Amino acid sequence: MKIESVDFFYLSMPQILDIGDGSQDALLVRVRGGGLEGWGECEASPLVSIASWVCPMSHSACKPVSASVIGQTLDSVADIRRIGDLVRAQSLDLLQADHTLSGIDIALWDLLGKKVHEPVWKLLGYSHSFAKQPYASVLFGDTPTETFEKAKRIAQAGFKAAKFGWGPFGASTPEADRDQLQAARQGLGNDGYLLVDAGTVWNTNLDAARRRLAYLKEVRAHWLEEPFVSGALTEYRQLSTESGSVGMAGGEGCHNYFMAKHMIDHAGLSFVQIDAGRIGGISVAKDVADYADQHQIKYVNHTFTSNLALSASLQPYAGLKDHLICEYPTELKSLAIEMTLNRIERDQHGMIAAPDAMGLGIEMDRAALQRYLVPVEIKIKNEVLYRTPEL
Amino acid sequence: MKIESVDFFYLSMPQILDIGDGSQDALLVRVRGGGLEGWGECEASPLVSIASWVCPMSHSACKPVSASVIGQTLDSVADIRRIGDLVRAQSLDLLQADHTLSGIDIALWDLLGKKVHEPVWKLLGYSHSFAKQPYASVLFGDTPTETFEKAKRIAQAGFKAAKFGWGPFGASTPEADRDQLQAARQGLGNDGYLLVDAGTVWNTNLDAARRRLAYLKEVRAHWLEEPFVSGALTEYRQLSTESGSVGMAGGEGCHNYFMAKHMIDHAGLSFVQIDAGRIGGISVAKDVADYADQHQIKYVNHTFTSNLALSASLQPYAGLKDHLICEYPTELKSLAIEMTLNRIERDQHGMIAAPDAMGLGIEMDRAALQRYLVPVEIKIKNEVLYRTPEL
Numbered sequence: 006m007k008i009e010s011v012d013f014f015y016l017s018m019p020q021i022l023d024i025g026d027g028s029q030d031a032l033l034v035r036v037r038g039g040g041l042e043g044w045g046e047c048e049a050s051p052l053v054s055i056a057s058w059v060c061p062m063s064h065s066a067c068k069p070v071s072a073s074v075i076g077q078t079l080d081s082v083a084d085i086r087r088i089g090d091l092v093r094a095q096s097l098d099l100l101q102a103d104h105t106l107s108g109i110d111i112a113l114w115d116l117l118g119k120k121v122h123e124p125v126w127k128l129l130g131y132s133h134s135f136a137k138q139p140y141a142s143v144l145f146g147d148t149p150t151e152t153f154e155k156a157k158r159i160a161q162a163g164f165k166a167a168k169f170g171w172g173p174f175g176a177s178t179p180e181a182d183r184d185q186l187q188a189a190r191q192g193l194g195n196d197g198y199l200l201v202d203a204g205t206v207w208n209t210n211l212d213a214a215r216r217r218l219a220y221l222k223e224v225r226a227h228w229l230e231e232p233f234v235s236g237a238l239t240e241y242r243q244l245s246t247e248s249g250s251v252g253m254a255g256g257e258g259c260h261n262y263f264m265a266k267h268m269i270d271h272a273g274l275s276f277v278q279i280d281a282g283r284i285g286g287i288s289v290a291k292d293v294a295d296y297a298d299q300h301q302i303k304y305v306n307h308t309f310t311s312n313l314a315l316s317a318s319l320q321p322y323a324g325l326k327d328h329l330i331c332e333y334p335t336e337l338k339s340l341a342i343e344m345t346l347n348r349i350e351r352d353q354h355g356m357i358a359a360p361d362a363m364g365l366g367i368e369m370d371r372a373a374l375q376r377y378l379v380p381v382e383i384k385i386k387n388e389v390l391y392r393t394p395e396l
Numbered sequence: 397m398k399i400e401s402v403d404f405f406y407l408s409m410p411q412i413l414d415i416g417d418g419s420q421d422a423l424l425v426r427v428r429g430g431g432l433e434g435w436g437e438c439e440a441s442p443l444v445s446i447a448s449w450v451c452p453m454s455h456s457a458c459k460p461v462s463a464s465v466i467g468q469t470l471d472s473v474a475d476i477r478r479i480g481d482l483v484r485a486q487s488l489d490l491l492q493a494d495h496t497l498s499g500i501d502i503a504l505w506d507l508l509g510k511k512v513h514e515p516v517w518k519l520l521g522y523s524h525s526f527a528k529q530p531y532a533s534v535l536f537g538d539t540p541t542e543t544f545e546k547a548k549r550i551a552q553a554g555f556k557a558a559k560f561g562w563g564p565f566g567a568s569t570p571e572a573d574r575d576q577l578q579a580a581r582q583g584l585g586n587d588g589y590l591l592v593d594a595g596t597v598w599n600t601n602l603d604a605a606r607r608r609l610a611y612l613k614e615v616r617a618h619w620l621e622e623p624f625v626s627g628a629l630t631e632y633r634q635l636s637t638e639s640g641s642v643g644m645a646g647g648e649g650c651h652n653y654f655m656a657k658h659m660i661d662h663a664g665l666s667f668v669q670i671d672a673g674r675i676g677g678i679s680v681a682k683d684v685a686d687y688a689d690q691h692q693i694k695y696v697n698h699t700f701t702s703n704l705a706l707s708a709s710l711q712p713y714a715g716l717k718d719h720l721i722c723e724y725p726t727e728l729k730s731l732a733i734e735m736t737l738n739r740i741e742r743d744q745h746g747m748i749a750a751p752d753a754m755g756l757g758i759e760m761d762r763a764a765l766q767r768y769l770v771p772v773e774i775k776i777k778n779e780v781l782y783r784t785p786e787l
Contacts, residue, residue: 062412
């Protein structure tokens with residue numbers, strides 16, 4: 006089939022809060038071809054990704070992403086790969102392109118799955134979608150008491166793993182962080198996996214991270230995520246040699262295969278966390294999963310928005326049985342909840358899995374999308390380059 | 397002083413050709429404060445960078461670049477660094493941010509230089525702006541004959557170094573490339589530095605690059621630039637072990653400090669080429685120059701647009717005497733030539749240097765800018781978020 010149309014929809018909560026919650030807006034991509042449609046979602050900054058879809062060409066290696074997608078043939082997995090390669094070559098100098106491609110790639114996999122009546126993970130070559138251990142992914146409370154209450158609710162809801170991140174963590178004293186960590190551990194109970202996300206708060210400051218290591222070990226944190234920005238390979242590696250049982254986790258900032266490869270090769274990671282909505286889609290994420298598996302590093306999905314994004318994030322490692330842990334956002338804003346008609350729920354053992362259904366197995370709720378839709382118009386030389394399409 | 401306004405201007409040739417010529421459009425930044433103004437230029441895709449300046453916040457780590465710039469204090473070099481750090485922290489999840497910041501950072505250095513009556517290179521801590529050996533930077537001709545003619549004209553114009561890149565090179569047979577290389581060498585004469593830019597044409601294909609090595613050695617190429625995409629560190633390093641006197645050059649694709657550091661650490665480079673309009677501005681480029689110098693790798697500016705961008709690209713290594721070679725675009729489109737009232741010309745020895753003048757030492761030609769100005773309007777929810785400002 007031919008790719009007949011690609012439409013971008015900017016959705017947003019009525020008000021965006023200045024907190025580390027990525028579920029407050031969304032950029033949806035709808036790809037139509039052969040009487041079917043596939044859906045995908047790009048990670049943050051909808052307007053910028055829309056601009057990179059429609060921008061005028063600057064030169065031969067700086068074309069709008071649309072130039073490499075519209076009118077292309079889509080009949081096989083190889084076609085999705087070819088389209089991704091074309092975008093990377095023709096939009097080489099357009100920084101936002103990987104972001105924009107991510108949502109398109111996800112939608113292409115969804116569309117192809119619907120066409121051939123297979124789940125995406127089967128198209129990726131897996132024979133089984135293994136159950137994953139979901140961790141409830143939440144922000145630290147503003148106070149240790151609030152964090153304790155959150156952790157307790159998570160344990161009561163039957164989660165065996167929880168991740169606390171952002172909020173006040175890392176920004177004041179090591180002792181304040183100790184109190185937060187202890188509160189999380191107490192609320193969660195002794196058995197649960199406690200995961201900690203520093204949200205790049207220490208940038209490249211190795212000593213700042215070091216001062217928290219003893220407290221992290223005390224509460225038996227399973228991993229410390231993003232102590233540093235993604236590029237700080239040397240600092241990551243050094244910290245990993247001192248962190249004992251606390252594994253280094255990182256990678257959500259990677260927006261291409263190479264960045265993830267460099268982290269795997271040089272950062273001393275125990276866990277590589279990949280956002281399919283940012284790294285270039287399911288295709289690139291699968292390549293990273295394969296590379297991580299070959300290098301005895303656990304692949305973990307990164308996702309903080311809708312269940313469409315959650316399904317996309319699970320596909321790349323659905324068939325890797327030993328890569329057990331998965332992120333499962335549990336504090337989503339209403340937009341991210343209402344976007345989809347169905348959701349990926351925990352089974353009786355508290356586990357989740359990439360859906361055994363065509364494509365991504367997620368249906369969009371058009372009425373909900375309409376409620377959150379943000380009308381956008383971009384004009385150049387008084388000609389409309391982009392106007393929010395009909396849903 | 398306070399940063400009072402930051403204005404973006406999208407300029408373009410009337411027609412953009414599908415060739416590897418980055419001088420066909422431009423995104424200018426004007427920063428005003430304290431009754432003065434500074435100018436900077438971002439690398440390609442003006443519309444996308446404008447969008448990243450004005451986009452609504454997505455969450456706390458995905459804010460528009462403007463949120464970290466407008467109203468800030470600018471009294472010292474430390475202020476410029478602080479603003480850059482703030483942009484990187486608050487726009488962490490906005491891929492285009494480094495690109496947009498680049499032009500702003502350049503304009504801030506220009507503005508600060510004008511305020512304190514010093515050239516930027518002095519503010520960077522250098523006591524002297526050393527003369528650099530400019531290479532004429534041109535595209536390969538469509539045929540070897542055309543390349544020969546170009547090379548001959550370059551030699552006749554007194555250049556002792558020339559770089560040929562893009563065009564048909566690398567895309568067909570090794571023998572076709574041999575003919576191009578021999579034509580370039582013959583036209584240039586025996587003494588000139590011959591530099592070759594493969595423009596990432598082989599992506600990550602080590603063998604494709606290998607098949608050209610003998611021919612590159614035959615014509616005594618001084619460097620082979622971008623045989624691969626920026627992230628292909630392993631392939632770069634392997635090729636460097638086989639390339640003998642032909643040094644590996646790369647780095648223009650780096651859009652932050654870490655990418656350049658990883659190339660220096662792991663890619664076996666002899667030359668690291670940094671575009672101040674892409675890597676985050678003069679500030680980040682200077683950090684890379686320092687790191688390269690410490691690691692016995694030559695720093696080279698990358699620039700392919702106006703003389704404003706050329707001046708910005710020279711500042712970060714103006715005071716590093718041993719880093720001799722510099723890029724000097726000689727096939728600019730009229731836009732890039734006419735944008736500035738003055739230009740950086742070769743002296744009687746054929747050398748160029750970062751200007752000994754306040755700021756970047758380049759004056760913009762407002763009438764010319766007006767001729768190439770592209771009116772842009774971005775609306776969200778029927779409110780104007782961006783409209784091309786008055787020049």
